[in-house]
Amino acid sequence: MNDISALQTCEEEWRELEKEFVELDEQHKNYVNKVAEVKAIQQKCLSGIAHQRYRIKQIGDALKKLSKGAGAEGQATIDDLKKQFRERKNNFRDMEDVLPHKNGIYLSIILGQVNVSLLSKGDKYLYKQDYEKFKLVLTIITLFITFFLLTVVNFRFVDAAFHFLLVWYYCTLTIREHILKVNGSRIKGWWVTHHFVTTVCAGILLIWPDSVTYRLFRKQFMAFSFHLSIVQLVQFYYQRGCLYRLRALGESHNMDITVDGFQSWMWKGLSFVLPFLVSAYLFQLYNAYTLYQLSYHPDCEEWQVPVLSMFFFILFSGNIWTTLLVVWQKRKAKMDTKRRFDLTNKYRLNNKENKDS
Numbered sequence: 001m002n003d004i005s006a007l008q009t010c011e012e013e014w015r016e017l018e019k020e021f022v023e024l025d026e027q028h029k030n031y032v033n034k035v036a037e038v039k040a041i042q043q044k045c046l047s048g049i050a051h052q053r054y055r056i057k058q059i060g061d062a063l064k065k066l067s068k069g070a071g072a073e074g075q076a077t078i079d080d081l082k083k084q085f086r087e088r089k090n091n092f093r094d095m096e097d098v099l100p101h102k103n104g105i106y107l108s109i110i111l112g113q114v115n116v117s118l119l120s121k122g123d124k125y126l127y128k129q130d131y132e133k134f135k136l137v138l139t140i141i142t143l144f145i146t147f148f149l150l151t152v153v154n155f156r157f158v159d160a161a162f163h164f165l166l167v168w169y170y171c172t173l174t175i176r177e178h179i180l181k182v183n184g185s186r187i188k189g190w191w192v193t194h195h196f197v198t199t200v201c202a203g204i205l206l207i208w209p210d211s212v213t214y215r216l217f218r219k220q221f222m223a224f225s226f227h228l229s230i231v232q233l234v235q236f237y238y239q240r241g242c243l244y245r246l247r248a249l250g251e252s253h254n255m256d257i258t259v260d261g262f263q264s265w266m267w268k269g270l271s272f273v274l275p276f277l278v279s280a281y282l283f284q285l286y287n288a289y290t291l292y293q294l295s296y297h298p299d300c301e302e303w304q305v306p307v308l309s310m311f312f313f314i315l316f317s318g319n320i321w322t323t324l325l326v327v328w329q330k331r332k333a334k335m336d337t338k339r340r341f342d343l344t345n346k347y348r349l350n351n352k353e354n355k356d357s
Contacts, residue, residue, distance in 0.1 A: 038119075042099055049092050049099075056085055097121070101182045106174070116179045124183045131176050136236055138169050143229035150222045156210040159218065166202035170195050190322040194315065201311045204304050212299040220290060224283050231280045238273050274323075281319045288312035 063078050070078060100117040107116065118124045145162055174195045177187055205221070208214050291309035294300055 045095065045099055049095060052088070053092065056088065060085060097124075097184045103182060104178060107178045107182065110175055116182055118183050127183065128180060128185065131180060132236075132240070134176070135173070136233075139229050139232045139236065142166075142169075142225065143233070146222050146226040146229060150219070150226060154218075156214075160206060163202055163206035167199060167206060170199040170202060174199065190318050194318060197311060197315055197318070201308060201315070204308055204311070208304040208308075209302060211302055213294045213297055213302060213305050216294060216297070217290060217305075220287065224287055227283055228280055231276045234276050235273060277319075277323060281316050281323075284312050284316040284319070288316060 059081070063081060067075065067078050098119060098121065100115055103111065103113065103116060118127060142165075145165070149159065149162060174192075177185070177192060177195065181187060181192075288309050291305050291312065295306040295309060
């Protein structure tokens with residue numbers, strides 16, 4: 001009797017599951033239909049934005065021709081239209097933040113045509129936070145490993161494992177950064193190229209044979225890696241604080257990320273972060289000089305020595321030039337703002353004096 005009762009219970013539970021499955025199947029079909037609808041709407045939005053941009057360009061070209069013979073009133077209308085064009089382009093950028101983007105050449109080579117666009121702003125922000133956490137964890141690991149290699153271990157196969165870790169880390173960073181770019185992050189220019197060059201450097205160090213020149217340079221490179229990890233940690237916490245403050249004030253984009261260098265939004269606190277960065281850049285120059293000297297060593301037979309010297313010099317040049325350029329642009333913008341403010345005050349004062357007279 002107990003067996004028959006248990007069997008009936010199983011049959012009843014299965015019938016209940018069948019009813020639940022019918023509901024689940026309906027929900028799944030509804031989900032598939034909604035995904036197809038979303039994709040269709042996405043394509044409609046992208047086509048609409050492309051059409052709007054094309055028409056704005058046409059109107060802009062027409063305005064250029066009209067501006068040559070326009071009077072004061074006509075010029076005011078043209079200026080107002082151009083201002084509206086700029087605002088509309090900003091609207092397009094906001095719309096595109098939540099629309100699919102093309103992967104670009106690098107991601108297309110690595111991942112193919114897989115869609116890496118995240119639909120919600122929440123998902124994008126979580127991915128950005130995961131990127132920041134990944135950088136922080138690997139920087140701390142690198143700090144401890146380099147200290148260990150400097151003070152305890154001196155075996156080439158252990159060094160090779162560390163160099164392989166660097167290759168993997170910087171390759172992963174470049175992929176993640178390009179995914180962030182697809183999803184609206186504004187990292188660009190030298191700071192993207194910087195990680196490609198660093199990946200090449202790590203790869204050359206990995207295949208450098210255990211020779212006299214390698215042994216002569218090993219301790220300096222480990223000291224450089226240790227110093228760089230400290231600088232990156234200081235920079236990470238400083239930049240994270242800057243971004244948090246700017247986001248709170250509404251002056252920063254949600255997808256702005258920490259970078260291995262100096263950017264315009266880091267202007268406040270310049271005197272704190274810049275000495276750390278310059279020390280790392282000078283260390284890169286010192287590495288380039290040391291390797292250049294080693295290339296003339298009697299026992300130097302490896303091509304890695306002069307090539308690494310060249311790449312370290314490229315890293316130093318790119319880092320220092322980009323930093324100086326950002327500082328100059330920021331100072332120039334600050335001076336232009338001050339000049340406009342002074343002119344506005346002077347204009348208001350003159351108007352007031354004219355009214356009084």
